[in-house]
Amino acid sequence: MNFAKYYTGATIPHIYFKDYQKEIIHLLPLDKQCLIAAVLNKVSDLIALRKQQLAKLDELVKSQFVEMFGDPIKNPMGWKMRKLGDLSVQINSGNTPKGGEQVYVEKGIVFFRSQNVWKNRLEMEDIAYIDKATHQSMRRSSLKRGDILMTKTGRVNTENSSLGRAALYMGEDDAANVNGHVYFIRLKPEVNNKFILRILISDEYKNYIRSVCVGGIDKRQLNKNHIEDFPIICPSEDMIEQYVLFIEKVDKSKLTIQQSLDKLEIMKKALMQKYFG
Template sequence: MNFEKGALSNIATVISGYAFKSSWFGEGENKVIRISDIKDNLVDPIKAVHFDADKHKVAEQFIIQESDILIALSGATVGKFGVADKRAVGMYLNQRVAIIRGHNATNSAYIKYVISGQFMDNLLLLAGGAAQPNLSTKDLANMQIPIPTLDEQKCIATILDKASSICRKRKQTIALTDHLLRSLFLDMFGDPVANPKGWKVDKLNDLSTKISSGSTPKGGSKAYVEKGIPFLRSQNVWRNRVDLDDVVYLDEATHEKMEKTSLKNKDLLITKTGRINTENSSLGRAAMFAGEDDTANINGHVYLIRLKPEVINEFVLYIMTTIEYRDYIRSVCVGGIDKRQINKGHLEEFPIIAPPVELQQQFLEKLKAIEKQKIKLTKQLELANNMFAALTQQAFSGELTKQDKVA
């Protein structure tokens, strides 16, 4: 059974944000929610800007209510949304963000799942066709979605709330393992940049046998082949993780011509260029290559760091992925806001604390134990996400409510 479709406006009102002047910000007690305050499907008002509502008269229609769904209308994150909780109630909404307000609580609970899936994806494909599409309130209001009865909407929202809660708790547990490891490191070694415990400090160049950036194959992207040797770019290097989802390949002949940047097992990789004003900044992300020798290569936006045999690679990598080191990298990089770069000279001078090897080994053992547990948790999260996706598909095809009626 498939539900009949209709416009979102049948069950919700769509309201565009107000065009605040930036010169108004910084005074008064009233807060304004912007695109940057929408995070992880929630509205986070901690960094919301202030303005004086008594001085600048803004209509009440732009005031956020509890359970309002706020959605980005433009920019790199167009389509991301967050549900307003009590923290955001009474705050004002800025331009480039829209409110989707269900006609009732059941509508709102249902809509947040509708706009998180294929219906929003389909709308974005039709929204201008640009690299960064723009949505309008009219686009949202006219978006075609399944519209079951209120009882069916309530049933769907209740089931998906439970499945979503499982996914969220899995994510929180994984995040706790990261916090545990960070606390352990700081307790054992302190801030790796400020070095309050007074450890000996080495330059990265002194710990390495090779520091080199990658290169571009002759012909550039035309040299890529369907299968072959993985060619890692900055989008493949994340914090302590090499992601091959978007990897490209070189043939054996091209790879051999680029032997100077052929990777060895346990080589450290760090991104050379990128922006620093985003949550997942592409500059200075570090990871370790876990593959076999000479089975991958890197492009010019990635550095490889080959450490000496006696150096504990995992310890150096952990230092380079700390919050303190991220801030250090941002302090020494060069260039404008939209394009920063780590020069090789800066990289060679990176300070690395050198506690006794015995202490480093102790930390490494604990790191491996925590990472092993994290792998198990990640698999559980993957299963939970798959379950949620399957339930969502069943929900909008009418299967969930059908089963409920049969029961």
């Protein structure tokens, strides 16, 4: 059923019951309706269960961190603290290519923008590409495997605050680049990037970032010196390795659940199409 023909208003489209109240709805027999509802409810319940399982695993990783290391900002366990800049080889943001979006190509060098960098994941659905010549002109921000990407600008007063989101780049060396709204943090070889990432995406660090960023009420920014001055706890290498092995094990479980979730969501879309067109 298409209600688009009833839309009114140019800026904000509206739809009113008086316009579509006489629309004819073709109903299946009641037993068929019940069967369809039961199937869709079963799939929806499984989707909700998988999401709950993922959320519980995320909480497990958080609780394990707190148990082993405490609050990474307040540092109640008294770990040695170092600035992120001292643990890094390079911290920089990229650039907007000359010509802006007009230089994007259908396939080429992956070009990360702030909308691609989320908490502990890189979203590829809306990814942009640049050609090799543009990439070469921006070689200063060419990515290396294991770089941490962090959003430079964004909002802070939302549940999924877009400022300071961080994720690992695990692609090939020099096969991707970033624009001017994304920092890349390249750590020294002896520094565990997965451990640093866990610190940066913690709830405590989210609040810390809110306290140091600059800008207006709605949209704010992290400057390079803010990131260089980020305080980082430095427990023993053995403890860090133990924790990283733990999260890698959890990540394997999450991957299995996520694959099941993806299949269920595809199945639901297919069923919706089958039943309702």
